[in-house]
Amino acid sequence: MARLGVHLPDNAMSSLVQPAHVLLDPLDATGAAVEARRWVWPLVLLCLCVSSSGIAFALRWDASASVVRELQSSGRLERLSESEISEELQTASRKALVGGVAKGVFVMPLLTLLLAVVLWVCGWLFETPAPFEKLMSAAAVAMLPIALYHLIFTVCALAQHSLTLDRVAELVPSSMAVVDGLTPRLKRVLGAVDFFNLWSVGLLGLGFAAASGMRRGRALALSGALYLMYTGVFVVGLPAMGGGR
Numbered sequence: 001m002a003r004l005g006v007h008l009p010d011n012a013m014s015s016l017v018q019p020a021h022v023l024l025d026p027l028d029a030t031g032a033a034v035e036a037r038r039w040v041w042p043l044v045l046l047c048l049c050v051s052s053s054g055i056a057f058a059l060r061w062d063a064s065a066s067v068v069r070e071l072q073s074s075g076r077l078e079r080l081s082e083s084e085i086s087e088e089l090q091t092a093s094r095k096a097l098v099g100g101v102a103k104g105v106f107v108m109p110l111l112t113l114l115l116a117v118v119l120w121v122c123g124w125l126f127e128t129p130a131p132f133e134k135l136m137s138a139a140a141v142a143m144l145p146i147a148l149y150h151l152i153f154t155v156c157a158l159a160q161h162s163l164t165l166d167r168v169a170e171l172v173p174s175s176m177a178v179v180d181g182l183t184p185r186l187k188r189v190l191g192a193v194d195f196f197n198l199w200s201v202g203l204l205g206l207g208f209a210a211a212s213g214m215r216r217g218r219a220l221a222l223s224g225a226l227y228l229m230y231t232g233v234f235v236v237g238l239p240a241m242g243g244g245r
Contacts, residue, residue, distance in 0.1 A: 019045055019144050022203065030141055030203055031210035037133045039140035043112055046140070046147040047104045053150035054100015056157035062164055063092040108143070115139040119208055122222060128212035138207025142223075145199040149174065188239060192231040201227045 019042050021029035033042075067088050071077040080088070116132065116139040123129045149172060156171050157163060163171070170178055175194035177187045205220035212219070 018042075019141075019147075022141050022144055023148065026203055026206055030138075030206040033141050034134050034137045034207050034210040037131075037137050039133070039137040042137075042140040042144055042147075043109060046108050046112070046143045049104070049147040049150040049154070050108050051101050051104025053153045053157065054103055055097060056154045057163065057168065058093060058097035058100055060157050060160050060163040061093065061096055061168075062162040063089050063096070065164055067092050112136070112139050112143055115142070115204070118226065119204075119211070122208070122226075123212050126212075126214065126222075128214045130208075130211040130213075134211035135208070138204065138211045141207050142200050142204035145196045145203065149196040185236070185239075188235050189231070192227075192235050197227070 018029065018033050018036075018038050022033055022042075067085070068077065071080065071085070071088065077085075113136070116136040119135040119138060120130075120132055123135070153172050157168075160167075160171075174196050175191045177191035177193075179190065182190065201223050202220065204226075205223035206216065208214060208223065209216045209219035214222075
C-alpha cells in the first residue's frame with residue numbers, strides 16, 4: 001500500500017486484519033474484537049461474500065428444470081409458447097440475481113442486528129448486561145464463518161459450467177445432509193449439523209462472554225441453546241406446519 005502512496009491508519013489496518021485473526025485464533029482474537037467494538041468490517045465482509053455467492057449462483061444456475069417443473073405443477077406449460085418459456089427462464093434468472101444481491105445487502109445486516117438484539121435480551125435475562133455496540137460486534141464476528149462459506153461457494157460456483165438446485169446443496173459439503181438415502185425431514189435436521197454454522201455458534205458464545213463478562217462455558221452453552229431453538233423453529237417446526245415431510 002505504501003508503494004501506491006496510500007497510508008492507512010493503524011486502527012484501520014487493525015480493523016481490516018481483525019477478521020482473519022478471529023478465524024485463526026478465536027479464543028483470543030474474538031474477545032479483542034469485541035472489546036475494540038469492531039463490527040463494521042466483519043459486517044461489510046459478510047455482505048460482500050453473501051452478495052458475491054448470490055451473483056455466482058445466478059450466473060451459473062440452469063433454471064430450465066426448476067422453471068419447467070413449476071410451470072407443469074401450475075398447469076401453464078402447455079399454454080405457453082417457446083418464446084414465453086424462454087422469457088420465464090430469463091425472469092427466473094433475473095430474480096435469482098436480484099435476490100442474491102438483496103440477501104447480502106439487506107437481509108444479512110438485518111439478521112446480524114437481530115442477533116445482537118437477542119444477545120441484549122439474553123444479557124438482560126441473565127443479569128449480564130453489556131453495551132449494545134459490543135453485542136453488535138459479537139454478532140458480526142460470529143457471522144464470519146458464514147461469510148467464509150459464501151466466499152468458498154462463490155469460487156466453487158464460478159468454477160462450474162452450470163448449476164442445478166440439487167447440485168447447489170452439494171457444492172460445499174459442510175453438513176451431514178450430504179448423506180444418501182435420507183428423508184426430506186431428516187435431511188433438514190442433519191443440515192443444521194453444519195461445520196460453518198457450528199463454528200459461528202462457537203464464536204457467538206465467545207463474543208457474548210467477552211461482551212458481558214459471562215463465563216465462557218456458560219456463554220457457549222447459551223449460544224448452543226439458541227441455535228437449537230432456531231433449528232427447532234425454522235428448520236423443523238415451520239416446514240412441518242407448511243406441509244413439509
